[in-house]
Amino acid sequence: MTKRIEHIFQQKGKEKLTIYFTAGYPNLEDTGTVLKALDKADVDIIEIGMPYSDPLADGPVIQQSSMKALENGMNLNKLFEQLADLRKITDKPVFIMGYCNNVLKYGTEKFCQKCAEVGVDGLILPDMPMHEFKLQFKPIFEKYNLKNVFLITPKTSEERIREVDAQEGGFIYMVSSSSTTGGSWGDSPERLDYLKRIQAMNLKTPRMVGFGISDHEALSMVNQHSDGGIIGSAFIKALDEDDLEGSIERFVEMIKPPSPQKAP
Numbered sequence: 105m106t107k108r109i110e111h112i113f114q115q116k117g118k119e120k121l122t123i124y125f126t127a128g129y130p131n132l133e134d135t136g137t138v139l140k141a142l143d144k145a146d147v148d149i150i151e152i153g154m155p156y157s158d159p160l161a162d163g164p165v166i167q168q169s170s171m172k173a174l175e176n177g178m179n180l181n182k183l184f185e186q187l188a189d190l191r192k193i194t195d196k197p198v199f200i201m202g203y204c205n206n207v208l209k210y211g212t213e214k215f216c217q218k219c220a221e222v223g224v225d226g227l228i229l230p231d232m233p234m235h236e237f238k239l240q241f242k243p244i245f246e247k248y249n250l251k252n253v254f255l256i257t258p259k260t261s262e263e264r265i266r267e268v269d270a271q272e273g274g275f276i277y278m279v280s281s282s283s284t285t286g287g288s289w290g291d292s293p294e295r296l297d298y299l300k301r302i303q304a305m306n307l308k309t310p311r312m313v314g315f316g317i318s319d320h321e322a323l324s325m326v327n328q329h330s331d332g333g334i335i336g337s338a339f340i341k342a343l344d345e346d347d348l349e350g351s352i353e354r355f356v357e358m359i360k361p362p363s364p365q366k367a368p
């Protein structure tokens with residue numbers, strides 16, 4: 105576990121939030137601006153999406169942002185260029201999210217080396233098969249001190265969840281339901297059962313819940329049964345090209361209102 109990630113999950117009793125954004129969106133050179141604004145805001149972990157033309161679980165909002173980013177000219181070389189000053193911008197844990205094919209095409213070793221160079225903490229590759237991870241990826245990730253994040257859904261078997269837990273990832277990404285990103289939330293007894301069931305498994309890896317969170321109520325609810333919430337689509341939707349930093353600040357304050365005790 106890298107120090108940065110460890111530090112976040114040691115803070116018990118604090119609501120935690122991961123924000124996903126697509127690199128190179130709304131404009132190619134906005135990656136750094138978004139990172140700076142997220143660093144200033146009350147965000148715990150940053151998830152940077154590599155735009156990809158053939159995504160698996162992305163809903164319409166993330167898909168459109170990826171399309172736009174690709175049209176803007178985003179690619180992996182560009183991303184690593186933009187991240188060259190990452191550790192001058194933020195001390196927060198940063199994960200890169202994408203698909204295995206992105207990494208394989210670039211070259212797994214070269215990709216991981218670049219991640220380590222710029223100070224990325226880990227990777228979220230939703231289509232990563234467990235056996236491929238163990239065989240091909242794990243030794244390289246370990247060499248470059250990168251944490252992997254596996255996803256689980258309400259349908260994942262207990263056996264698989266235990267296996268994921270044993271891999272000691274940065275955290276476990278709990279997909280809140282079995283659909284695509286950007287879905288609706290609403291009260292769901294099934295989801296609550298799922299959160300409680302996994303909570304009761306006493307896993308050693310921290311868990312964060314994503315898919316469909318778009319307000320403070322949902323973020324608080326998942327924080328009661330896990331180590332935090334992940335938001336992508338609602339964040340992307342809230343971005344205002346003409347006032348990027350302001351729109352990010354307002355969004356995070358809406359999602360995670362400053363607690364009254366902390367107010368001056």
Ligand SMILES: O=P(O)(O)OC[C@@H](O)[C@@H](O)c1c[nH]c2ccccc12
Pocket residue numbers: 124151153161162166201230284285286287314315316317334335336337338
């Ligand atoms: O957009 P939502 O519903 O807030 O969910 C987060 C999600 O967008 C982000 O983590 C993500 C973007 N693309 C993905 C693909 C698979 C899993 C997760 C993701």
